[in-house]
Amino acid sequence: xxxxxxxxxxxxxxxxxxxxxxxxxxxxxxxxxxxxxxxxxxxxxxxxxxxxxxxxxxxxxxxxxxxxxxxxxxxxxxxxxxxxxxxxxxxxxxxxxxxxxxxxxxxxxxxxxxxxxxxxxxxxxxxxxxxxxxxxxxxxxxxxxxxxxxxxxxxxxxxxxxxxxxxxxxxxxxxxxxxxxxxxxxxxxxxxxxxxxxxxxxxxxxxxxxxxxxx
Amino acid sequence: xxxxxxxxxxxxxxxxxxxxxxxxxxxxxxxxxxxxxxxxxxxxxxxxxxxxxxxxxxxxxxxxxxxxxxxxxxxxxxxxxxxxxxxxxxxxxxxxxxxxxxxxxxxxxxxxxxxxxxxxxxxxxxxxxxxxxxxxxxxxxxxxxxxxxxxxxxxxxxxxxxxxxxxxxxxxxxxxxxxxxxxxxxx
Numbered sequence: 001x002x003x004x005x006x007x008x009x010x011x012x013x014x015x016x017x018x019x020x021x022x023x024x025x026x027x028x029x030x031x032x033x034x035x036x037x038x039x040x041x042x043x044x045x046x047x048x049x050x051x052x053x054x055x056x057x058x059x060x061x062x063x064x065x066x067x068x069x070x071x072x073x074x075x076x077x078x079x080x081x082x083x084x085x086x087x088x089x090x091x092x093x094x095x096x097x098x099x100x101x102x103x104x105x106x107x108x109x110x111x112x113x114x115x116x117x118x119x120x121x122x123x124x125x126x127x128x129x130x131x132x133x134x135x136x137x138x139x140x141x142x143x144x145x146x147x148x149x150x151x152x153x154x155x156x157x158x159x160x161x162x163x164x165x166x167x168x169x170x171x172x173x174x175x176x177x178x179x180x181x182x183x184x185x186x187x188x189x190x191x192x193x194x195x196x197x198x199x200x201x202x203x204x205x206x207x208x209x210x211x212x213x214x215x
Numbered sequence: 216x217x218x219x220x221x222x223x224x225x226x227x228x229x230x231x232x233x234x235x236x237x238x239x240x241x242x243x244x245x246x247x248x249x250x251x252x253x254x255x256x257x258x259x260x261x262x263x264x265x266x267x268x269x270x271x272x273x274x275x276x277x278x279x280x281x282x283x284x285x286x287x288x289x290x291x292x293x294x295x296x297x298x299x300x301x302x303x304x305x306x307x308x309x310x311x312x313x314x315x316x317x318x319x320x321x322x323x324x325x326x327x328x329x330x331x332x333x334x335x336x337x338x339x340x341x342x343x344x345x346x347x348x349x350x351x352x353x354x355x356x357x358x359x360x361x362x363x364x365x366x367x368x369x370x371x372x373x374x375x376x377x378x379x380x381x382x383x384x385x386x387x388x389x390x391x392x393x394x395x396x397x398x399x400x401x402x
Contacts, residue, residue: 005364013389015396019342020361027335027343028255034265035251039243042272043236049273 220245222288229279239276246289247272249363250296256358257300257351259323259343261332263307271299286372293365293373297355304351320347345395349388356381357388 010017075081189197220241228238250271255264274295282291324344327333335343346354355374359365360381367378374381 005360009361009389012386013393015393016361016389019338023335023339023342025334026252027333027339028252028261029332029334030251030261031332035247038247038251038268038272039240042243042269042276043239045269045273046276 225288226282226284239279242275242288242292243272246292250292253293253358253363254296254300256346256362257297257354258303258307259327259347260330263303267299267303268296271296274299287369290369290372293359293369294375297359297373301351301355308351320344323347341396342392345392348395349391353384353388356384357392360385361389 006017009020225238225242225245228234228241230238247268251264251268254267254271255261258264258267271292275292278295282288321344324340327335327340327343333340346357349357352374356370356376359370359373360367365373367381370376370381371378376384
């Protein structure tokens with residue numbers, strides 16, 4: 001059998017056959033007494049594995065309150081989470097400060113797109129812009145059932161004017177009379193009479209609109 | 216001089232619960248050295264060989280009742296150890312990517328030079344470098360034939376491969392190793 005092997009190698013590779021003859025010693029060594037202790041190590045390993053396989057299952061119980069707190073603290077105190085949270089807080093603070101300081105510097109500032117243009121027509125828009133902004137709030141506060149005069153026809157508007165002329169209150173005439181500093185020719189009242197009338201009229205007005213609600 | 220025991224005697228001890236452990240100790244005493252050397256030639260490093268051979272013997276201990284006696288006990292043990300070594304090498308190759316950039320296994324030569332448990336000369340070192348270039352299974356074929364002088368019929372049982380395929384693999388491996396020494400590339 002050995003001769004067959006040597007013959008095969010000699011035919012296959014004379015170089016390797018010569019090499020095998022020259023290299024008789026085993027190059028791979030082991031630590032001292034390795035083979036004397038290997039069997040014990042293997043037996044020990046099989047015993048350990050058997051213990052693990054036969055060990056009773058450990059049921060997980062719910063953690064107590066201190067354990068929960070400890071776990072929660074250890075989670076939030078992890079460096080990555082802490083740094084992320086800190087970065088987020090700083091970003092929010094910087095953003096809030098920037099928005100706040102912008103508002104404080106120029107509360108009546110016109111929209112940026114108008115300021116940046118060189119169009120002279122935009123100058124008027126820049127002046128009007130705060131007014132437009134304020135009036136837009138008025139529009140929002142207007143009750144939905146308010147009458148929109150723009151949607152009325154020309155004839156309806158004319159009728160409204162006629163009604164207003166007929167319903168023109170004497171009090172308005174009185175106020176105008178006092179402002180001008182002379183006796184109104186239509187009413188013919190003196191200055192004292194006007195004041196007295198005005199006082200009564202105001203009292204009536206208060207009684208009619210107590211609590212902001214017309215009685 | 217260590218006492219040698221027959222496979223029949225060892226198997227008889229292993230079959231009885233009272234003598235099972237003694238039978239296993241005798242099995243190890245008989246076969247641990249040739250099996251260790253075979254594994255060591257496959258993985259080169261002593262610590263790796265130690266892990267592989269321990270795992271192999273643990274498997275033998277657990278599965279000894281599956282041995283049917285159709286082949287020699289020695290052949291069956293070689294089969295388990297070889298499979299364990301090939302599995303180990305596959306896992307190691309998957310983790311290590313530097314071997315792709317090191318076709319001549321220069322890192323292995325350096326590793327063996329620094330290894331306190333390697334006692335070979337430069338020619339031995341070069342031979343191990345050449346063997347390391349072989350695919351894992353072909354390395355097993357070459358080692359079993361070149362070092363252990365195992366007959367092809369037994370190798371066929373160990374590696375679960377036909378005799379013809381094993382002969383071809385061994386011939387090809389021998390040519391590759393010779394070419395490595397001469398600095399020629401072989402497909």
